[in-house]
Amino acid sequence: MRTAERELMARLPEGALMQRAAAGLAATCAELLGRVYGSRVVLLIGSGDNGGDALYAGARLARRGAGVTAVLLAPDRTHPGGLAALRRAGGAVTSGVPADGAGAAPRAVEELIGRADLVVDGIVGIGGKGGLRPDAAPLAALLRDSRAVVVAVDLPSGVEADTGEVLGEAVRADLTVTFGTHKPGLLIDPAREYAGSVRLVDIGLTLPAEAGLEALQHADVAARLPLPGAASDKYRRGVVGIAAGSARYPGAAVLAVSGALRGGAGAVRYVGPAGDAVIARFPETLVSDGGPARAGRVQAWVVGPGAGDDASAVAEVLAADVPVLVDADGLRLADRAAVRARTAPTLMTPHAGEAAALLGVPRETVEASRLSSARELARRYGATVLLKGATTLVADADGGPVRVNPTGTAWLATAGSGDVLSGLAGSLLAAGLSPLDAGSVAAYLHGLAGRFAADGAPAGAHDVAEALPEAWRDVRV
């Protein structure tokens, strides 16, 4: 962002970029207010350009008849042009600095925020680090109890722009207006949750071709879906092997197969102790006795869902010279050296708890730092890692762009939905997708299917699997 901004700024008249940002911001605020004239708007203003954006937007609203007051956190270092514009437009200004530099915001500011219809958070944007400082933190705390709509400028102040971490107090916004491109902090939890809905304002930047973080869209997924052609047969489409389930958890096998049948492979082979349950539900499954090594040929393996303590199946699968997806119990049973020694691709699909166990850190650490956790796991195991949870991330071992899934929904937090995902992703691997594509396309379809299956009401994992064809069709339109 900074590089792209510098290049563009050098070619444009001074302040042009900020005016574009402010115009987009003001338009969104006006839309949220409905009636601008007579509305009460409070601007929270830090010392940088983020505050400048907010001040210019505030000036636009004041010219349309809003009562606008700017609360300055650094009265001596406020963006001068923005402040002058607000004053010219008839806006008011007050200090937001706590009496002793920390603690509570001034009483007058508390009252202002209490009466506001809309608050614009221009405390800090991409220039901030380390959570809000003690002088700014009380303002974020005040917003939590306010009835006003909170609009964050570029990012909710206090979240880490590059990682999605939240290191201390941060603003919780209803909506964030961001400029140029989405920042990781708007896409990855926990920060994502602070942003509310996100609106992107194009300010004319030329962005680098390769980003640190990528989010597939419908067209990207459609282009990666394995579709049968005239020359296809079931073997050419790919056979996926599922080594899952146990006497205790036969359902995991059924659910993994249900995902695999809807992932584009031409056939699904099942090995394990839940063959009867699988056949009863899905008669098209090729069930074989004996371990993975004695099953027929497959183009990819899925091992682990509900597998209990069968370490031998995991070892046999890891020894196979085809792409392998390791999930759930398989992650616990897999030997790290055996994973690292593999020459065919490996895709690991831990949730935060499993990732924490693999990294030797508490679960909360993984949840608080998803991006670095996924990258670190991928690096340590020399594998592609799909980290499940509120935000699903897929990281390759080579450190290239990480894929963030934009379709997830909390309705997916239901037992067995991860088993569906692993079957689905394994099927895509068997159909020839790279682990990065298989993982991110699977997460995308799975998220959509979760939304379709739930549609505002709880859905079980089997409902998610049954909604996968609808997700395919939706993506292909």
Ligand SMILES: NC(=O)C1=CN([C@@H]2O[C@H](COP(=O)(O)OP(=O)(O)OC[C@H]3O[C@@H](n4cnc5c(N)ncnc54)[C@H](OP(=O)(O)O)[C@@H]3O)[C@@H](O)[C@H]2O)[C@@H](O)CC1
């Ligand atoms: N460049 C452009 O063309 C365009 C840029 N745009 C906009 O500019 C924004 C970036 O502006 P920026 O670089 O001035 O930084 P910014 O985010 O305002 O914060 C820096 C100030 O905050 C302070 N501060 C730091 N950490 C803090 C903390 N934890 N808690 C509290 N305060 C903290 C720190 O203060 P200091 O350390 O000096 O005391 C510093 O002065 C960007 O997000 C976008 O909105 C758009 O207009 C489009 C065109």
Ligand SMILES: Nc1ncnc2c1ncn2[C@@H]1O[C@H](COP(=O)(O)OP(=O)(O)O)[C@@H](O)[C@H]1O
């Ligand atoms: N809060 C959430 N928001 C979005 N998706 C979630 C959330 N919690 C869990 N998920 C998704 O639900 C699935 C759960 O998988 P997993 O944890 O393996 O459960 P199980 O082992 O019961 O199948 C994953 O795809 C995960 O990304």
Ligand SMILES: [K+]
């Ligand atoms: K902000």
